[in-house]
Amino acid sequence: MFPSQFTYHAPATLGEALALLAEHGDDAKVLAGGQSLIPLMKLRFAAPPIIVDINRIPGLDTIAEEGGSLRVGALVRNRAIERSDVITSRYPTMAAAAPMISDPVVRNQGTFVGSLCHADPQGDWGSVMLALDGSVVARSVAGERVIPIGEFLDGPFTSTLRADELAVEARVPDPGSEFAGTYLKLERKVGDFATVGVAVFLATSGGTVTKAGIGLTGVGATNIKATAAEQALVGGTVSDALIEEAARLAAEAADPRTDIRGSADYKRDVVRVYVARGLRAAAATPVA
Amino acid sequence: MNITVTVNGSARTSEVEPRMLLVHYIREVLGLRGAHVGCDTTSCGVCTVLLDGLPVKSCTMFAVQADGRSIMTVEGMATNGQLHPVQAAFHSEHGLQCGFCTPGMMLVAKAFLEENPAPSEEEIRWAISGNLCRCTGYQNIVKAVQAAARNMSEVSK
Amino acid sequence: MTTVETAPSAEHPGWMGKSVPRIEDARFIAGRGNYVEDVVLPNMLHMAILRSPYAHARIVSIDSSAAMALPGVVAVVTGALLAEHKLAWMPTLSGDTQAVLATDKVRFQGQEVACVVAEDRYVAHDALELIVVDYEPLPAVVTPQAALEDGAPLIRDDKDGQVDNRVYHWEAGDAAATEAAFAGADRVVSLTTFYPRSHPAPLECCGCVADVNPASGKATIWMTSQAPHAIRTVFALVAGLPEQNIQIISPDIGGGFGNKVPVYPGYVVATAASLLIGRPVKWIEDRTGNLISTGFARDFHMTGELALDGAGKMLGLRVKMLSDQGYAYADAQPSKFRAGLFHMVTGSYDLPAAHVVTDGAYTNKAPGGVAYRCSFRITEASYLIERLVDVAAVEIGMDPAELRRMNFVQPDQFPYRSATGFVYDSGDYAPALDLALEQVGYAEVRAEQQARRAAGATKQLGIGIASMTEALGAGPSRDYDILGIKMFDSAELRVHPTGKAILKLGVRHQGQGHETTFAQIVAHELGIPPQDIVVQEGDTDNTPYGLGTYASRSTPTAGAAAALVARTLREKARKIAAYLLEVAEEDLEWEADRFSVKGAPEKVKTIQEIAFAAYTNHPQGMDAGLEGVKYYDPPNLTFPFATYIVVAEVDVATGEWTPVKVVAVDDCGVRINPMIVEGQIMGGLTEGYAMAAMQQIAFDEDGNCIGSNFMDYLIPTAMETPHFDLFDTCTPSPHHPLGCKGVGESATVGSPAAFVNAVVDAVSHLGVRNIDMPVLSSRVWEAIHAAPG
Numbered sequence A: 001m002f003p004s005q006f007t008y009h010a011p012a013t014l015g016e017a018l019a020l021l022a023e024h025g026d027d028a029k030v031l032a033g034g035q036s037l038i039p040l041m042k043l044r045f046a047a048p049p050i051i052v053d054i055n056r057i058p059g060l061d062t063i064a065e066e067g068g069s070l071r072v073g074a075l076v077r078n079r080a081i082e083r084s085d086v087i088t089s090r091y092p093t094m095a096a097a098a099p100m101i102s103d104p105v106v107r108n109q110g111t112f113v114g115s116l117c118h119a120d121p122q123g124d125w126g127s128v129m130l131a132l133d134g135s136v137v138a139r140s141v142a143g144e145r146v147i148p149i150g151e152f153l154d155g156p157f158t159s160t161l162r163a164d165e166l167a168v169e170a171r172v173p174d175p176g177s178e179f180a181g182t183y184l185k186l187e188r189k190v191g192d193f194a195t196v197g198v199a200v201f202l203a204t205s206g207g208t209v210t211k212a213g214i215g216l217t218g219v220g221a222t223n224i225k226a227t228a229a230e231q232a233l234v235g236g237t238v239s240d241a242l243i244e245e246a247a248r249l250a251a252e253a254a255d256p257r258t259d260i261r262g263s264a265d266y267k268r269d270v271v272r273v274y275v276a277r278g279l280r281a282a283a284a285t286p287v288a
Numbered sequence B: 001m002n003i004t005v006t007v008n009g010s011a012r013t014s015e016v017e018p019r020m021l022l023v024h025y026i027r028e029v030l031g032l033r034g035a036h037v038g039c040d041t042t043s044c045g046v047c048t049v050l051l052d053g054l055p056v057k058s059c060t061m062f063a064v065q066a067d068g069r070s071i072m073t074v075e076g077m078a079t080n081g082q083l084h085p086v087q088a089a090f091h092s093e094h095g096l097q098c099g100f101c102t103p104g105m106m107l108v109a110k111a112f113l114e115e116n117p118a119p120s121e122e123e124i125r126w127a128i129s130g131n132l133c134r135c136t137g138y139q140n141i142v143k144a145v146q147a148a149a150r151n152m153s154e155v156s157k
Numbered sequence C: 001m002t003t004v005e006t007a008p009s010a011e012h013p014g015w016m017g018k019s020v021p022r023i024e025d026a027r028f029i030a031g032r033g034n035y036v037e038d039v040v041l042p043n044m045l046h047m048a049i050l051r052s053p054y055a056h057a058r059i060v061s062i063d064s065s066a067a068m069a070l071p072g073v074v075a076v077v078t079g080a081l082l083a084e085h086k087l088a089w090m091p092t093l094s095g096d097t098q099a100v101l102a103t104d105k106v107r108f109q110g111q112e113v114a115c116v117v118a119e120d121r122y123v124a125h126d127a128l129e130l131i132v133v134d135y136e137p138l139p140a141v142v143t144p145q146a147a148l149e150d151g152a153p154l155i156r157d158d159k160d161g162q163v164d165n166r167v168y169h170w171e172a173g174d175a176a177a178t179e180a181a182f183a184g185a186d187r188v189v190s191l192t193t194f195y196p197r198s199h200p201a202p203l204e205c206c207g208c209v210a211d212v213n214p215a216s217g218k219a220t221i222w223m224t225s226q227a228p229h230a231i232r233t234v235f236a237l238v239a240g241l242p243e244q245n246i247q248i249i250s251p252d253i254g255g256g257f258g259n260k261v262p263v264y265p266g267y268v269v270a271t272a273a274s275l276l277i278g279r280p281v282k283w284i285e286d287r288t289g290n291l292i293s294t295g296f297a298r299d300f301h302m303t304g305e306l307a308l309d310g311a312g313k314m315l316g317l318r319v320k321m322l323s324d325q326g327y328a329y330a331d332a333q334p335s336k337f338r339a340g341l342f343h344m345v346t347g348s349y350d351l352p353a354a355h356v357v358t359d360g361a362y363t364n365k366a367p368g369g370v371a372y373r374c375s376f377r378i379t380e381a382s383y384l385i386e387r388l389v390d391v392a393a394v395e396i397g398m399d400p401a402e403l404r405r406m407n408f409v410q411p412d413q414f415p416y417r418s419a420t421g422f423v424y425d426s427g428d429y430a431p432a433l434d435l436a437l438e439q440v441g442y443a444e445v446r447a448e449q450q451a452r453r454a455a456g457a458t459k460q461l462g463i464g465i466a467s468m469t470e471a472l473g474a475g476p477s478r479d480y481d482i483l484g485i486k487m488f489d490s491a492e493l494r495v496h497p498t499g500k501a502i503l504k505l506g507v508r509h510q511g512q513g514h515e516t517t518f519a520q521i522v523a524h525e526l527g528i529p530p531q532d533i534v535v536q537e538g539d540t541d542n543t544p545y546g547l548g549t550y551a552s553r554s555t556p557t558a559g560a561a562a563a564l565v566a567r568t569l570r571e572k573a574r575k576i577a578a579y580l581l582e583v584a585e586e587d588l589e590w591e592a593d594r595f596s597v598k599g600a601p602e603k604v605k606t607i608q609e610i611a612f613a614a615y616t617n618h619p620q621g622m623d624a625g626l627e628g629v630k631y632y633d634p635p636n637l638t639f640p641f642a643t644y645i646v647v648a649e650v651d652v653a654t655g656e657w658t659p660v661k662v663v664a665v666d667d668c669g670v671r672i673n674p675m676i677v678e679g680q681i682m683g684g685l686t687e688g689y690a691m692a693a694m695q696q697i698a699f700d701e702d703g704n705c706i707g708s709n710f711m712d713y714l715i716p717t718a719m720e721t722p723h724f725d726l727f728d729t730c731t732p733s734p735h736h737p738l739g740c741k742g743v744g745e746s747a748t749v750g751s752p753a754a755f756v757n758a759v760v761d762a763v764s765h766l767g768v769r770n771i772d773m774p775v776l777s778s779r780v781w782e783a784i785h786a787a788p789g
């Protein structure tokens, strides 16, 4: 309950923030919603000497569709995602996941981008981003790069973001005009991390699947993209047989560990059941 | 660091260490004892206060982050000696036992009713699901929020 | 439910049975409660505890020099320092010993190793990181079965004469009669199950502020304690302090549930530190400390066998139980019964013969064994018999409600002597069962269950019943004591000249509403409105001696004492009224709040008038004042009972389950404040659900605790917690002055079996017979996949 000492910076501009990160490198930690970082500091599992609080930087809290993608700024809280009209109407996978993340009070603070940066294999947003083929925009004094989410998530609690970089926004490609998606999460109670989470996205054209996305939570060292299952779906028409096949392939992609939440066999089977249920639900409620 | 926070309507200026958690600032520096501490993992919500009107877990924020912002604690709920309808309803519906979770619960309920003045039982249960209560089994808390909603809509009619 | 009455009326005079809104609420809803954390004294220091990372290790050395050198650190207390003052070990409430701070070895992960006392809590925690402890890890014993194997590492090598890890062996009932019953049985069914280690986890952790005045020697200790008087005596014995110089104050308590009965090392070290330093010392436990080191509950490995005749009549019960005690035997329970009241395992059933064999073993885990919302291990007993009856119903193909009904102890059998030696004071079980079946719509739910089974639905339904009987309200003192202190309780009542009153009790509430309920008792007996009565508890200098609040004992003991002391004052009031009205005492009639003259109803003296006279105009030769004290030693326990029925929906593909309907019919005798009683029942049902569904303190093979914070030790939120439908029947206790029985724990004791029975029932057609708690979805799935089909 009592974090170690640190030096606190609350830059008022993005430029100042990037300069601080360039100066301090690994010694500095970005503070966004603080809902992962501060708990770690309270338990003294983390003791960064320098905190760069980005909450006073203007302009980082927008949710907007622009240039063929949805942009979610670094200070967009989970609360805002839950209540965003554009997300509710156009990004059903995100809309389904948002209310399942942590609890309503934590969601008032925690950010979407911060969650991706935290790279918790049990974090839900990573799987959603994998299913949606999203990316993270990283900015440093040296410039900007756009990192596809698959490259961004590197391992448990590690991303490919450099210490001098700030993730300024996340991007999600436009879903097209015929799409569907959902998120299913097995949690033991509200506020629990996923035993298994499954993100599903389908884009279709006249009944034929043109794009499929499946992301898995809690069943590997990072969030997992079930590529083989996605490929099996693309080009087909959604049928029971195809759904079962995709579910089987997704379960094969999972690499769970036995722990107090359940055995590896159990979790793999839940992946299968949830992918099938998610695809069925998506097929039943397409947005066109 | 020197910070100024508007607490229950009045500006308070204090010198704090950056690492001081908001809950310790409220309890120990300001001497407002209604917010409690019940866990180390941001799980229980007994520390909940309203930050610019929205519930936050004050154990998971540094006091310096509240500089220039406004906080409401349970001590600020009653106005002119008159209990807030949520407080009155927690009493009339037996929405509390040991009282440890109560300030956080009531603040969450207050903010929630401002957003959703006529909620269903299910919506209330969702809204308070970031706050644990070990005594009541929640049912009377739900009833209290419903009663408060009724009373507040009567008043605003 | 009936309409709520909150005050006396013409049809319903008196204060019994009224849902008076709680008097104590006013301070809590304003954020003005006064918990230990809120106690701030001038010049106060803060203490933090360093805990062992290992389950079992020898302490080679402790170097605290760097910590001492940190500015703001005042002292580092180690076991060696305490040993110099003969304070390194202390007695447990079961007469064993427990380390205050480890000296030789650590014996569980999380054990207290050293304490830092500093000017500031942040600095105290900085200093913890600077203490260097050199440990030599030892093999850890993590199950009681392994502990009792030959050659298991000896955990308590500090104890003279302790040659193995056995804590106790204890039996109840009649072995020979039970063997005979089994020999004559048509059917024998059995169940082996594990009641996992659980933790009461009140939302307020433990803590204290110890203030030892260096000049007077007086120690004032604000403490999160459910039993302040007993703690004072233990402190006097442990520390050798004169008892008149110790004042324990339990201010408001943020939930207890049994967790705040024992004495914990933090209290002792903070007091010792205050004594040594001469300044007040505050220690507030963090959640990790609370879950990893303080009083756990349950952890019983149990096998039950039930002998039945061909018609389903129960003939005998045979039970074996192995208890995991952790490294010290620290159950807060009557010394006569080594496994608490576990031998209450015959429950609501007329079992002619029973035999219970219990063993306790030391392991490398935290000590505890507290009565977590439970009358000393009755929860485990109730769970075993209620699960076993369900297993029997499936095995012999009988409806579980019918099997229960035909084996209930019958109304004409009370007082009923059970095969293990309890004398049940009263009961009438079938009406409670019937009401619950009716309210749940039993026939319809069974039909729906059949339909879903026939359709092979993914979501199956199950119905779980538990018809429990509890024995609570300890004393009587002939059988019940804690460390030799008899389990009576007390009430002191003073009526002030203006007719207001203060009632002082030896118990200590933690949210149970004593400030209202006990005021209502006095109001009922004397006619002083509850709002005019202050109920004071928790300060040992200002309340009469008592054993505290746990095991649902407050209303059975202190409640009786309050009623009886009020009646004594009423008799004195009669004398004063007779004097004032100039009539003989026999000519007076009592009604609600006044004496009137028989035949002349206009001649009255109210209790307020009499109280005033007691100080201003009392009869010559009579002592002035209107006050008294009563110590009440109950003649027996009280035996509340209940039927809980849960309907659960189980997703057979993933094992996820939800309770879709929960009906509770509780019979706790007379209800003083129905609103508060129902609040207790709902809280109890929630903890019952929590244990059934998610709570557990687990350990890995090295003895590392999994469940030391609220991300791992799961407490249900409003979302998981079901809606409850409450009903009641009323069978008054024949020996309690008000006919009351305890109630705070019934639902926690009885309902876990109902939840588990419901889940197992939903998948019993798939061959599943048992799933141990917590019934996580993974366990349901594993059980379905392991079932013979």
Ligand SMILES: Cc1cc2nc3c(=O)[nH]c(=O)nc-3n(C[C@H](O)[C@H](O)[C@H](O)COP(=O)(O)OP(=O)(O)OC[C@H]3O[C@@H](n4cnc5c(N)ncnc54)[C@H](O)[C@@H]3O)c2cc1C
Binding pocket: A029, A030, A031, A032, A033, A034, A035, A036, A037, A038, A039, A074, A100, A101, A102, A103, A106, A109, A110, A111, A112, A113, A114, A115, A116, A117, A118, A122, A123, A124, A125, A161, A165, A166, A167, A168, A191, A192, A193, A194, B041, B042, B043
């Ligand atoms: C009780 C509880 C339950 C939770 N349950 C869930 C759950 O079920 N599912 C789930 O997915 N999450 C869960 N979380 C985590 C929560 O969603 C966090 O909010 C989220 O993981 C981190 O977001 P944040 O904004 O709070 O980040 P912070 O805590 O501020 O930061 C997290 C990490 O990311 C870095 N970082 C943050 N923002 C940036 C940036 N813009 N650029 C570079 N680095 C950055 C920080 O330096 C830090 O290392 C839970 C948290 C709590 C307390």
Ligand code: FES
Binding pocket: B036, B037, B038, B039, B040, B041, B042, B043, B044, B045, B046, B047, B048, B057, B058, B059, B060
């Ligand atoms: S203290 Fe538990 S969430 Fe803040």
Ligand code: FES
Binding pocket: B095, B096, B097, B098, B099, B100, B101, B102, B132, B133, B134, B135, B136, C203, C254, C255, C511
């Ligand atoms: S009233 Fe005790 S925790 Fe809610």
